[in-house]
Amino acid sequence: MSPLLLGLSGQVVLKMIWFAYNRARCLIEWLWRITRGFFLCCFTRVFTPIARYVLSAIGWREEHGSRNEPEVNDENKPQTTGSQDDRVEEPVGQWEAGRLTAGFDRKAEEREEEDAEEEEDEFDQEEYQVDPSDELYCGYDSTWETGEDQSSTHRRGRRPGASRHYKFSRFENASRDMQNYRHDYPSQIRRQPWNQNMSSDDKPNLGFYLGNNPSLPDGLYIHNFHNDWKGEYNTLECVHTFIQWLFPLQEPGMNHEASTLTKEEIKEFLKSSTAKENLLKSYELMLDFYGIELCDKETGEVKRASNWRQRFSNLNNHTHNNLRITRILKCLGTLGYPHYQAPLVHFFLEETLVHGELPNVKESVLNFFVFSVLDKKQRRKLIKFAYLNYDAKDEFVWCPRKIQILWSEPHRGVHGRKDGFEHYPDQKQYQI
Incomplete structure (x- = not known):
């Protein structure tokens, strides 16, 4: 096979690989977007009880290091x-x-x-x-x-x-x-904005x-x-x-x-x-x-x-x-x-x-x-x-x-009840 044909074949193979990579990447990103909630939910249900047990065993507070609240330091x-x-x-x-x-x-x-x-x-x-x-x-x-x-x-x-x-x-x-x-x-x-733009x-x-x-x-x-x-x-x-x-x-x-x-x-x-x-x-x-x-x-x-x-x-x-x-x-x-x-x-x-x-x-x-x-x-x-x-x-x-x-x-106490809010007329009773 001539060097020219070899070069052309190599370029074609590289382009096919590049095309396949881009398509696979898009597919993976799409799959991640639609399934990440499911995986996060599974991860939470499996590891949260384990983490809670470990943290309670060492006397650490449950709210420390959470996703939604900052760590107090x-x-x-x-x-x-x-x-x-x-x-x-x-x-x-x-x-x-x-x-x-x-x-x-x-x-x-x-x-x-x-x-x-x-x-x-x-x-x-x-x-x-x-x-x-x-x-x-x-x-x-x-x-x-x-x-x-x-x-x-x-x-x-x-x-x-x-x-x-x-x-x-x-x-x-x-x-x-x-x-x-x-x-x-x-x-x-x-803090500075997370997005520098x-x-x-x-x-x-x-x-x-x-x-x-x-x-x-x-x-x-x-x-x-x-x-x-x-x-x-x-x-x-x-x-x-x-x-x-x-x-x-x-x-x-x-x-x-x-x-x-x-x-x-x-x-x-x-x-x-x-x-x-x-x-x-x-x-x-x-x-x-x-x-x-x-x-x-x-x-x-x-x-x-x-x-x-x-x-x-x-x-x-x-x-x-x-x-x-x-x-x-x-x-x-x-x-x-x-x-x-x-x-x-x-x-x-x-x-x-x-x-x-x-x-x-x-x-x-x-x-x-x-x-x-x-x-x-x-x-x-x-x-x-x-x-x-x-x-x-x-x-x-x-x-x-x-x-x-x-x-x-x-x-x-007031009238023998354990209701700390019964005393206050400015506080409406809360229905349960």
Whole structure:
């Protein structure tokens, strides 16, 4: 065979190989796009129980190193000043429109108002001032700081007694993250855009919520999620790239193609009725996924949905959803719905502590959900409700020991009930 024919044959073979490679690559990419959710779901179901067992065996907190929440470390450790912790103080009567319901007679209403006045003043009394030497004092939690000690700079001081409580250690780790959030990320360093071609003036999260740009890498617009994903429980469970777009935060998640929320985006988001309405739809989408229904858009009151048993089972068996709910609560507080936080947290407290549901969610409720509530008064009420309904009170580590002793006194209860929210007329009762 002549050299010319050999050369031509070689070129033809090379082109055929190149063509076959390109076709195979396209086929592989297409197959990966349509099956990655399935593989991720299988991987999660196989390895999550193993990882949970190993992490619990070494005493590591379940939320550490998650896909959806950042690892808390010394780089983002906040300075605990407490001065900004009341940045969302609901005015008296915030919940007034929803508190009067049929069936209340005037005498019962007057009694509730009297109890409420006493309760409103309770947490401001001198006996609620906590000394840092308290066995269960957490230096990263400013929930019990008062006007007199708001300038405290105490951060971490492990008491000998607290070292015996592994639950306290986990709570202390969680408190750093939640305090950083509630204080609006005082030590946060603004990150550069993940895409170097993206200008610093771009607002990807706001644009997504206004329907102007799709999420990445899924390529879906906000209306696609709201119209096509509701009730698609397998998709919502197995796909892990959407949660950072639906509920953006000023802290990074594991989807590196999603951007952290900026101060400029927050300001414009709060002024946009379209963005806020879409956020409400996203919230309802995820509530439905968890078997919960929003029954009052004014107050944020929630209740069990009709399919709650099946959805609770899924939630209890897939604990990465605890991280998602923490993200949702933080986002609600940042983007215009802080009054929605307490009703959802109270719902989970009642489900876990009163009704005995969702045992694998209970510690996340106490470590993270409660302390995401920006309103300090509501947060204190939630903690009191948790303590009054917690069975093993000697193992309760989420507030100082001094306060637990106060709540254990017989006269602290109301009408013999363990309902920490019955006292407050500004807080509508949450249906279960």
